[in-house]
Amino acid sequence: MKLGMAYYGAHLPEHLRTDLAALRAMGCDEVLVTLAENDFHIFPGKVRSAPAIGHDLGLRIVANLWGFACAFGGGRVSRLLTDNLDVWQVRRDGTRKGEGCMNHPALRRRAEEMVEECARLGYDAYFWDEPTVQDCYCEHCQARYAAAGGRGDLRRAAAGDLDAFRQASIAAYVADMSAFVKRLDARLETATCVMPTDAAAWEATAAIAALDTFGTDPYWECLGQDMAWVREKTRAAVELSRRYGKRSxxxxxxxxxxAGREREIEEAAQIIAAEGPDALYTWGFRGSEGTNEACEDPAAAWAAVIRAYQALRG
Ligand SMILES: [Zn+2]
Structure with a gap:
C-alpha cells in the first residue's frame, strides 16, 4: 500500500524542499499538492517547483485543482468566477449562485489550461477532488440534460430524473477531464475522490475508462460517524475499485x-489499511495547521498520523 499526504504547499522552493523531505522521511510515497487558482496567478513558485523537488526526493507528485471555481473540494476563492460571471450556477428561479457550473465549457476550458500547465511542469497525476451534485439550471445543464434524453425543462424534471442527471454530471466531468489528461500523455495518472454522501455516483465514476484511481474520503468526525462506518465505506469503495480494475x-x-480524539486517527488508519486499498492518503499536512480546517490540536494530530504511518510501514 502506498502512503500519501495532502500538502498545502509553499511558494518558496527551499520551504517546499524542507516539507517534502519531511514527508518522504515519514514514509510517504506520493504527495498531493493543493493548487488553488490563486497559486497559478499569484504564487506560481509553488505550482512550478513542486514536481522537480518531489521527484528529486523520490516522491510522486499529484496535482489537485483545489477548490477550483468554488465548485470542488477545498479552499474556495475563484478568479474564474470573478472574471466570468457567466460561469456561475443558475438557481431554479433564475438567480445566480457564486459557484461554478461543472457543465459550463469555460470552466472546463480553464481546468484544461491548468492541467496543460501542470503537465509541462512534470506532475505525475491529476486528482479531481470531491466532484459533487450541483443544483444548477443554466443553459449548459439544460442542453446536457436534453442531449442525455431528458424530457422537457430541467427545472420541471421529476426528482428521480434530476438526481440521475446530477450524478451523471459528476461522472461526465471526471470522464472528460480524465480523457483530456490521457490525450496529453497516456502515462499520466488520473484519480478522483467521490464523497460518501455522493455514493449514488460511485459506480458510474469507477467505471470510467480513462480513470485510473477511484476512492472516497470517510471523514467520520465531520459527518458524526463511527469506525464501523469508516470500515463499511472503505470496504465498499475498495471492492468497487477492484471490480472495475481501478487502483483504490x-x-x-x-x-x-x-482535541483529545487524535487516537481515532490511528484507529481509522488501521481499519482502512485492513481493507487493502492500494493507497492511503491523509488530509492534511501537519494536522492542517494554519488553515481554516486545522485540527484543534494540530501537533497532537500530526503525531498521531506519524505513528499511524510508522505502524503501517511496520
Ligand atoms: Zn449549469
Whole structure:
C-alpha cells in the first residue's frame, strides 16, 4: 500500500524542499499538492517547483485543482468566477449562485489550461477532488440534460430524473477531464475522490475508462460517524475499485479533529489499511495547521498520523 499526504504547499522552493523531505522521511510515497487558482496567478513558485523537488526526493507528485471555481473540494476563492460571471450556477428561479457550473465549457476550458500547465511542469497525476451534485439550471445543464434524453425543462424534471442527471454530471466531468489528461500523455495518472454522501455516483465514476484511481474520503468526525462506518465505506469503495480494475485510494481524516480524539486517527488508519486499498492518503499536512480546517490540536494530530504511518510501514 502506498502512503500519501495532502500538502498545502509553499511558494518558496527551499520551504517546499524542507516539507517534502519531511514527508518522504515519514514514509510517504506520493504527495498531493493543493493548487488553488490563486497559486497559478499569484504564487506560481509553488505550482512550478513542486514536481522537480518531489521527484528529486523520490516522491510522486499529484496535482489537485483545489477548490477550483468554488465548485470542488477545498479552499474556495475563484478568479474564474470573478472574471466570468457567466460561469456561475443558475438557481431554479433564475438567480445566480457564486459557484461554478461543472457543465459550463469555460470552466472546463480553464481546468484544461491548468492541467496543460501542470503537465509541462512534470506532475505525475491529476486528482479531481470531491466532484459533487450541483443544483444548477443554466443553459449548459439544460442542453446536457436534453442531449442525455431528458424530457422537457430541467427545472420541471421529476426528482428521480434530476438526481440521475446530477450524478451523471459528476461522472461526465471526471470522464472528460480524465480523457483530456490521457490525450496529453497516456502515462499520466488520473484519480478522483467521490464523497460518501455522493455514493449514488460511485459506480458510474469507477467505471470510467480513462480513470485510473477511484476512492472516497470517510471523514467520520465531520459527518458524526463511527469506525464501523469508516470500515463499511472503505470496504465498499475498495471492492468497487477492484471490480472495475481501478487502483483504490482512501483518505484518512486529520483535519478538524477535536482535541483529545487524535487516537481515532490511528484507529481509522488501521481499519482502512485492513481493507487493502492500494493507497492511503491523509488530509492534511501537519494536522492542517494554519488553515481554516486545522485540527484543534494540530501537533497532537500530526503525531498521531506519524505513528499511524510508522505502524503501517511496520
Ligand atoms: Zn449549469
Amino acid at each position: 485510494l482512501m483518505w484518512l481524516q486529520a483535519w478538524r479533529i477535536p
